[in-house]
Amino acid sequence: MPLFPPVVSSLLYLVAAVCFILALRGLSSPKTARRGNLIGALGALIAVVTVFLASRLENIPWILAAIAVGTAIAWPIARRVQMTQMPQLVAMLNGVGGGAAALIALLELPHAADWWTRLAIVLTLLIGAISFAGSVITFSKLQGILSAKAIVFPGLALLMVGVLVVAVAAGAWVVTSGPFFAAVAVLVLGLAVGVLLVLPVGGADVPIVISLLNAFTGLAVAASGFVLGNVLLIIAGTLVGASGTILTRAMAQAMGRSVSGILFGAFKGGSTAG
């Protein structure tokens, strides 16, 4: 039984959105960065409490248990991780966020009533899957599971373009009320694109790719907001997508690289740095 009427929950989501904007601004300056991060966490807490009090939810004990499991996994790892291993942890956390968005979109497909909701579902699936798989590969490179060097093989570029084209075709089928397995295909093909996109990126460029995939996850979350009709997800996801894009470009510039050079440099024969 919802405790709050929709007006109150909308206002509280607005407060959370303002917290996220203030968090980004705080994080842009050394003096206010730590406080900014805490304001962001406060906004997230307000939003999560609001969803419990304002929505008609079943399975609440299960949901609380799942939150406890997620916290029990992530909190100790984030507390204990060495500074040198922080980039791969951020990559992994980013990847699971993209994965969560993709799963939500898949489950919402049977409830999608119009074509633009199905379009949002396809975008969430594709971008979320690319971000998840790409982040797993960046994690593996930084963790030493895979070679940190650019991994290239003949026909890689062609293969990636081919997979992407098939994924878009399957996505178009889903938009025109195609079957559930077409959506699963979009998810699987998106995972393949993510792997193929990041394999050719060399070690020194990996942090920039983490930032790019972070912006991708933001876009996936924004698209999932369209799927669920949730304004806070749209605002938060779009903020991250937009600021992440600017940040990715700034990081590339600071290292004297270009984003397209990093992503596609290996395809043109010239290996990427590292």
Next chain:
Amino acid sequence: MDPISLATITVLAVFVGFEVVSKVSSTLHTPLMSGTNAIHGIVLIGAIIVAGQAHDPWVLAVALLAVVLATANLVGGFVVTDRMLEMFKGRAKKGTDA
């Protein structure tokens, strides 16, 4: 809400996102990236809504997996960003020179 209102909000949020980080100093690139990573963990509320409407056990299981993943993103993201900034304390040092 109708699609046009949602699209309006999205376009405005794009500009806010561009503007709000446009003057970030390069020493803060990594913590800012980590902080934005934490913020998109708010996809958790989407996962909670989907799990809260699930009737089929399979749907519930997948939705709960999404809840676990999103919680890890949200909680881990804010904690690791705080740790990065704790280590900073005014030093001009980058965490991603790996």
